[in-house]
Amino acid sequence: MRADTARFRARARAIDRWMAGLITGGGAAVLIATFLLVLFLVIESVPVLRSPRASSEGVVPQGVPLAAAEDEYRERVTVVGAEGSLHLVGRDGEVEVIPLEGVQPPVHQALFSADGRFLVAVDGVGRLHAFSWRQRVIWEGERRVLQPRLRAIAATAAGDGKHLLAVVGEGSSAKVLVGTEDGASVVHLSEKSTSATNLAVAGPAVAGALTASGEQAWVATANGLQWFQRLDPEVSLLEPTASVPLSFRPTTAAVLLGDVTLVLGGESGEVEAWQALPAAGAGWRLDQAAQFHGSGRVIAVTPSQREKSFLVQRITAAEILHLTSRRTLLALPGYPADAVVARLSPRLDGAFAVTAKGAVHRWSLQLHHPEASLATLFLPVRYEGYERAHVVWQSSGGSAGFEPKLSLLPLIVGTLKGALYALLFSAPLALAGALYVNQFAPRGLREVVKPVIELMAAVPSVVVGFLAALFLAPLVREHLLISAGVLLAAPSVAAVAVVWSLAPARWQRRLSGARELVVVLGMLVVAGTVLIVLEPHLHQAWFGGDVVHWLYQRLGVTYDQRNAMVVGFALGFAVIPIIFTIAEDALSNVPPSLVAASLALGATPWEAARTVVIPAASPGLFAAVMLGLGRAVGETMIVLMATGNTPLMSLSPFNGMRTMAATIAVELPEAPYGGTLYRVLILTALLLFCFTFAINMVAAAVAERLRKRFGRLAA
């Protein structure tokens, strides 16, 4: 018998220890998992702000250079030599020479297009030659071999006193922008024909650039900038579409990827970005979009073919700048003072420079995420084609030249707006409901209402979102007046109640408990019926038949079908059970002896609730609202379906929004792993985590303070 007891005790102790270990381990695992989650978010998002890096790679001597380009794999730098041939300089110093057919040495000028696929040269007898330049990849077993292919497109007499400003090409035709002593012209070269369009420029062209499409030209003279919108081989003389005086002497120009922005370099180191914008009324105007600081004459600007960064080659230095973030990403370290040509590699993973003696310097680049900086993530940015700085979220576009707009502010504002409208709708209802059910409702009602409201939490949010988007949103749009009436129902009842409280106590006593409830519900039914019957007439009488139209006409308010009102309603549906349940529990925890004390002092039930129950339950009520807020901020499915996902900054109840959670849900599956968008989205997730974490922290801190104040109540 005793042995049995001892064995039983030992087993009980073993189970105790085992369970204690399990529970401690489980708790620790939860903490560790949360920590690891945050760690993951930090590790994945922080690189977005990493500074770009460049490392110098190698120096290989060569001949006298005029122009240079590099292949996609950064295997060989192609240098145009004055003696009329291409020198393909490999990393190991091996050089392959390809003669430029039909070119009479010495070559005076040569120029590669921005993408490195077209080459123009002016030879010793003044002829202008255009070539297409490709390097095809073929595989010899495992080995990659680049097969160069140089093809002459056309040649034409260039004439004296002309200098090459820019070249672009497409297939077997090319356009060359040539500066002359009294202006500029565009030479259209193709295998079939050659023609020239003279550009009406005031004075000799100093610098110029062509868009990649070949449709527009920018020409800078010593004191002005002209923009030519429609280049056409058939047109022999073209007037500028817009022009503007310049405050500095330009030296070089280049059009950035996307064909929108022109970057001008200046005599004293100026670097400016210019864009053509629609002018007030009609036509176009040229507008300075950005200004970069730096010193030293700018020799050349070469745009990246990947994004909005560009290399500025100065007289003694070369820097990589970025348009969107308005930053100097880096200066190439160890840049040779006698460099003649400096360019970015096609994939933006490197840069090279060729010195006057023909030495080739290479750099490996890791620009990481140049378009993302704290400024572009959180401050207004003037994007291409915008008049002013804006905060915009538009992470992807149709073309390679699209400028990603990654401002997190619209998402943050959208998130807070959604949560705010949800709380505006749900917090008063849920708190008042909890108070009513807990303090005033007939007993039986509480037993019904509480489980029903808790059941609301069981409705999957995708169902709520679906109903809100496809059923509620059109309904609200169609019956805006009734919707407004519904929103006003609770305040109206409250107003009636305030008026009723002034009535004689004797009348009030007649209307208590269940009778009160029936009267209020009856009032609501009557008011609702009246509203439904009156609505069409009100529409006609006051709003000209359509409230939405009236709002726009009279108040200039735009109305989106999926808007903050609908979201507040739907999100509120998800938030109400949380607030109600926690608030009701908090109210239930107020000791009945306190209510009894208050009533015994002659307080009315409402006075007892107001002066004793609510203050005593306030930590719990506050925590309820904060947890509701946390739910509203983190909720994904409902906002995804019901907000319209337009990243607007408007706080109007009639406009949609886009929340952080919905953006992550929509865009993360499509974001290339490790890319800027991916990292920015992970950063958004981290921010969201911080948000909810901060909300919970504040909730806990305030609840703790309130609890201290009403200390004894915990018991």
Next chain:
Amino acid sequence: MSEEVRFRLQQVSCFYGGTRALHEVTMDIPARGVTAFIGPSGCGKSTLLRSLNRMNDVVPGFALTGRVLLDGQDIYSSRADPVALRRRVGMVFQRSNPFPSSIFDNVAYGPRLHERLSPAQLALRVEEALRAAALWDEVKDRLNLQASMLSGGQQQRLCIARALAVRPEALLFDEPASALDPLSTARVEELVLELGRSLTVVIVTHNLQQATRVADRTAFFLLGRLVEYGPTVELFTTPKDSQTEAYVSGRFG
């Protein structure tokens, strides 16, 4: 005795749901002095006490028949206002239940609800109530102290002060000293005696000695019926009923 009557109970029966807790109690409680209700647990004495200021109203299923007259007015008539009634008839509970606020705010709670007093008047009222509850000297320097910081006996006297601050005509005590140590009990008893000189005081107690010490009249209840009611001395020394005699002499309880 031509004493003024505060409460006149006429065939009062109380029910909780279907269960009868009090059976046709008829008695008069005079306006001055202390009246004690005694009897074993479940005899209905607390129910009767709570019927005097309608604190039973909040209990689900409670019903009362018969008439309870306060100064000649039926407090259960449809025209009577329970809130106004409770202002006139205060109550002190078994366990002290101060609000989770300062001493001052506890006492000021009632006056703030019912009257518009200037801060100075309010301070005076609070002092007056605290003096009447014999607590003033102990707390006058720390009125802003949390009420929960006081000792159990002080808290109970604070609850008495709180009830006195609305200047009630009657004060009901529901076993006010049952959770207190002997010293605190003595102080509360003193207070009850003192208050009985100016107010109608009704006290429910389990403690027979307490009844003999504080009460002018005592009512003995058993199984929901009023068995005997009379001057305390008579009830304890020469009870008319044998059940009363058995109870006061400690043969059951």
